[in-house]
Each structure stands twice: as C-alpha cells, then as structure tokens.
Amino acid sequence: MRVVISGMGVISALGLDQQEFWHSLVNGQSGIGPIPHDVGPNPEMGMNQVRFKNGAAVRGYDPDSYFPRKALSFMDRFAQFSVIAAREAVTMAGIEWNDELRESAAIITGSCMGGRFTEEIGYWELFHHGRHRVHPLTIPLGMSNAGASHISMEFGLHGPAYTISTACSSSAHAIGNALWMVRSGAAPMAIAGGSEAPLFLGGLKAWEAMRVVSPDTCRPFSANRSGMILGEGAAMLVLEPLDRALARGAKPLAEIVGFGMSADACHVTQPSAEGAARAIRAALRDGGLAPEQVGYINAHGTATEVNDRMETAAIRMVFGDHTADLPVSSTKSAHGHTLGAAGAIEAVATVQALCNGMLPPTMNFAEADPECDLDVVPNHAREAKVDVALSQSFAFGGLNAVLAFRAWH
Amino acid sequence: MSETIQARVLRVIATTQRIPVEKVKPDSTFEELGIDSMDSINILFDLESEFDIEIKDEDAKKIQTIREMIDGVTYLVNSKQNPQAAGE
Numbered sequence: 001m002r003v004v005i006s007g008m009g010v011i012s013a014l015g016l017d018q019q020e021f022w023h024s025l026v027n028g029q030s031g032i033g034p035i036p037h038d039v040g041p042n043p044e045m046g047m048n049q050v051r052f053k054n055g056a057a058v059r060g061y062d063p064d065s066y067f068p069r070k071a072l073s074f075m076d077r078f079a080q081f082s083v084i085a086a087r088e089a090v091t092m093a094g095i096e097w098n099d100e101l102r103e104s105a106a107i108i109t110g111s112c113m114g115g116r117f118t119e120e121i122g123y124w125e126l127f128h129h130g131r132h133r134v135h136p137l138t139i140p141l142g143m144s145n146a147g148a149s150h151i152s153m154e155f156g157l158h159g160p161a162y163t164i165s166t167a168c169s170s171s172a173h174a175i176g177n178a179l180w181m182v183r184s185g186a187a188p189m190a191i192a193g194g195s196e197a198p199l200f201l202g203g204l205k206a207w208e209a210m211r212v213v214s215p216d217t218c219r220p221f222s223a224n225r226s227g228m229i230l231g232e233g234a235a236m237l238v239l240e241p242l243d244r245a246l247a248r249g250a251k252p253l254a255e256i257v258g259f260g261m262s263a264d265a266c267h268v269t270q271p272s273a274e275g276a277a278r279a280i281r282a283a284l285r286d287g288g289l290a291p292e293q294v295g296y297i298n299a300h301g302t303a304t305e306v307n308d309r310m311e312t313a314a315i316r317m318v319f320g321d322h323t324a325d326l327p328v329s330s331t332k333s334a335h336g337h338t339l340g341a342a343g344a345i346e347a348v349a350t351v352q353a354l355c356n357g358m359l360p361p362t363m364n365f366a367e368a369d370p371e372c373d374l375d376v377v378p379n380h381a382r383e384a385k386v387d388v389a390l391s392q393s394f395a396f397g398g399l400n401a402v403l404a405f406r407a408w409h
Numbered sequence: 410m411s412e413t414i415q416a417r418v419l420r421v422i423a424t425t426q427r428i429p430v431e432k433v434k435p436d437s438t439f440e441e442l443g444i445d446s447m448d449s450i451n452i453l454f455d456l457e458s459e460f461d462i463e464i465k466d467e468d469a470k471k472i473q474t475i476r477e478m479i480d481g482v483t484y485l486v487n488s489k490q491n492p493q494a495a496g497e
Contacts, residue, residue, distance in 0.1 A: 051466070209450075209454065210450065211450055211453075211466045211469050211470070213466075215466070227466075267445070267447075268447070269446075269447045270445060270446065270447070306446070
C-alpha cells in the first residue's frame with residue numbers, strides 16, 4: 001500500500017506555522033539568537049550561569065491564544081507545541097473525523113526530554129527553596145507521552161497512541177513507525193511527529209557540560225563550525241494511504257516511501273559511519289530505491305565535527321560517485337537542533353523541498369572542510385526538481401533513523 | 410610535602426578512568442589509557458572540580474595529551490592564585 005503525507009504542521013524558531021517556517025528557510029532567515037527571558041530559565045534561576053547564550057527559541061508565542069487557561073495548567077510547553085502542530089497538520093489535510101477514523105487512527109510522537117521544563121520548576125522549589133512538596137501535576141506534565149495524549153484528547157482519537165524516545169532520532173522513528181502501521185493496514189491514518197522544549201536551566205547546563213554547544217551560531221559542514229545550537233518546537237505530519245487520500249479529494253504533498261533504522265552498537269556518544277550508512281541503505285531498500293534516484297538529503301548536520309565528518313563518510317559509503325551530484329543541506333543552521341522534534345521538523349523541510357522544487361540551504365557556511373566535501377547548498381536556497389529525498393537522523397546512543405520521500409506529481 | 414599539581418592531575422585521570430594511578434604517566438597517550446573524546450570531557454569536568462577552575466570549550470577542544478592537561482591546569486591554577494603574573 002502506498003502512503004502519502006497529506007498534511008503538515010510546524011511551530012519552531014522560524015515561526016508559528018508551516019508557511020512561516022518554509023518562507024524563513026528558503027529566504028535564509030535564522031531563528032538563532034539570545035534565548036529570551038520569557039522562554040529560558042526564569043530570572044531567579046538565571047541564564048547568566050550558562051556559558052552559551054544563544055538558542056533557537058519559539059518567539060511571539062502566546063499560549064493563551066491557543067488554549068484555555070484551564071487546559072494550559074495541564075500541559076508543559078512541549079505538549080502545547082505537539083497539539084499546535086497536530087492541529088495545523090489535520091486542518092491542512094482536511095481530515096473529516098468519523099467513527100471509524102476515531103476508533104483506529106494512530107498517533108505516534110517523538111520526544112527526547114518530554115516535560116522536564118515543568119519538572120525542573122518543581123525540583124527548583126524542592127532543592128533550592130527547601131519546600132517539602134512539588135506540584136501535583138508534575139508527573140502528568142513531565143511525562144514524555146503527554147504530547148501524544150493531548151493530541152488524542154484534542155481530536156477524540158481512541159486508537160493506537162504512543163511515544164518513542166530515541167534522543168535526536170525520536171520523531172524520525174515515530175514517523176517511520178507510522179509509515180509501517182499505515183502501509184500494513186494496521187491504521188487507516190496516522191498523526192506522527194515530534195516535540196521538544198529543552199531550553200530550561202538543567203537542560204542547558206547538561207548540554208553545556210558536553211562541550212558541544214556553539215558560543216554563537218550553527219555552521220554545519222563548515223570548517224569554522226563551533227558546535228550545535230539547541231532549538232525548540234514541534235512538527236506533526238498526517239500519513240494516510242494514497243488511495244484513501246485521493247478518494248476523499250485530498251491533495252497529497254508527497255509520498256513517504258521508505259524507513260530504515262539501525263543501531264551503531266559501539267559507543268554512546270561517538271557515532272559510527274557504518275551504522276548511519278546501514279540506516280540509509282535500509283531506508284532505500286524499504287522504499288525500493290536505488291542510490292542514484294536520491295536527489296536531495298536533509299542531513300542530520302548538527303555542526304559538531306564528529307557528526308559532520310561521520311555523516312559525510314556515511315553518505316560517501318552509500319552513494320559513492322553519485323555523491324558529487326547529490327545536494328545535502330542541514331536546516332539546523334536555521335531552526336537549531338530540536339532534539340526529539342528534529343526528525344519531524346526536518347521531514348517537513350524535506351517534503352516542502354519536494355513540493356516547491358526548492359532546496360533549503362545550509363546557512364552560515366563559510367569555509368569548506370576537506371572531510372565534509374559535499375554539495376551543502378551553501379547559504380542560498382536552490383531551485384531543483386527532485387524526485388526522491390531523504391531525511392536523516394542519528395541519535396546519541398547510536399540509534400539511527402532515515403526516512404525517504406518521493407515527490408507527488 | 411603537599412601533592413603537586415601534576416600528581417593531582419594524574420590521580421584525577423586514574424580515578425575517572427578507573428585505572429591504577431601507576432599506569433598514568435605525564436607522557437602517556439590517550440590511546441594507551443583508552444581515553445576517548447567523552448572520557449576526556451569527563452576528566453576535564455573532574456579536574457575543574459578538583460582545582461576549582463573553569464576550562465573553556467575552545468581550550469578543551471585542543472587538549473590531546475596528558476601533558477597538555479597538566480600544563481593547562483597548572484596555568485589556570487597559577488592564574489587564579491596570581492592574576493597579574495599570568496597576564497590576566
């Protein structure tokens with residue numbers, strides 16, 4: 001059974017909806033800047049104790065314009081983002097709910113940190129203020145499946161709903177699992193994607209301690225790269241069988257044709273090019289694709305030396321001579337590394353590239369790195385009619401997920 | 410006599426890497442001691458605690474040997490005790 005994407009929603013540092021996201025991406029607008037006080041650690045905790053200052057925060061977001069007050073008290077920021085992205089995706093797809101869909105449509109979300117933003121506020125009271133209790137909603141707000149749960153309640157969906165947490169591959173795994181569920185007939189449609197809100201003090205300090213965060217900006221594949229930039233946001237996609245989408249008069253955005261995953265099984269933070277290459281090959285095999293058919297890759301491209309060189313080596317292993325004709329860009333240079341939401345946000349960028357015949361650029365590219373000798377679509381979007389594109393995610397823990405999409409004509 | 414900076418650095422490396430301190434020499438290579446990039450970051454974290462210093466990311470990235478760890482820590486400890494002499 002062929003499966004298509006019929007709707008997408010995004011909230012990110014590049015704007016509050018998908019149109020703003022794509023417009024910013026192709027016009028080279030960056031979502032990276034100082035983490036605002038109303039997003040990051042509260043003033044009492046203080047951003048001043050974090051060595052880096054920049055992030056890719058969602059700006060101009062007013063929760064009250066999306067949710068009633070009462071509902072907000074039950075939702076961490078990451079869960080709010082999940083529902084907002086899902087609403088946009090479902091509206092775009094033009095889904096009309098009926099009993100059958102409500103009974104069996106699937107929801108699969110990815111998140112790395114879940115609602116730890118809320119947990120931290122509770123623990124701050126406990127550890128710092130010496131209080132003896134935390135808020136009774138700390139558990140339901142903190143749980144990583146809250147995004148999936150709130151989406152199910154939003155639309156009244158009673159079917160399979162669960163959350164995958166595989167660090168930076170979480171939402172790519174979620175979308176891949178959704179593909180397989182819809183393709184097999186296990187679900188008549190799926191809402192899949194990911195959400196993350198990691199710009200809280202403990203999270204920022206934890207990334208700081210790994211010494212992988214840039215003091216200024218994200219320059220994937222550039223010799224003068226200085227590390228990653230953390231970002232927040234969410235993206236959700238609606239997947240359904242091609243026949244069903246056409247029968248109800250929906251316009252598919254792209255076909256989702258392949259999903260591959262692998263485990264490096266070697267080191268918890270050092271990625272393996274062989275592991276990444278196995279996931280890419282698995283996605284091609286699942287989609288019945290030859291390497292030469294791929295015309296664009298949305299890279300994991302974190303802008304750490306270790307990732308960018310490993311990813312380049314993996315692409316060379318799989319694509320060989322075709323690498324010379326294969327544009328590869330990392331949109332993290334604009335929307336930051338959104339961890340568990342990254343696979344979904346980048347899947348949207350990949351589908352948009354196929355829909356619009358336009359490749360989003362790798363921003364902030366300044367100097368070629370001989371060990372990253374790829375066509376990285378530097379700094380400016382490029383017109384290109386591409387038939388098949390990949391979106392790659394390689395997580396800490398060595399867990400890899402790659403999605404393959406085909407343009408819908 | 411109190412423990413020298415060098416001896417303290419070697420002790421921290423041995424503790425962090427869970428290896429006997431006798432094995433850790435100033436001229437040992439990372440490879441000999443099985444230190445990978447994540448191990449190195451762990452060691453720098455423990456050195457920051459041991460000496461109450463802060464090692465910048467840019468400096469941390471350059472460190473490739475035990476000797477550089479000893480020299481870097483010595484510089485930072487001296488800077489802290491005597492800011493003028495270290496040109497800070």
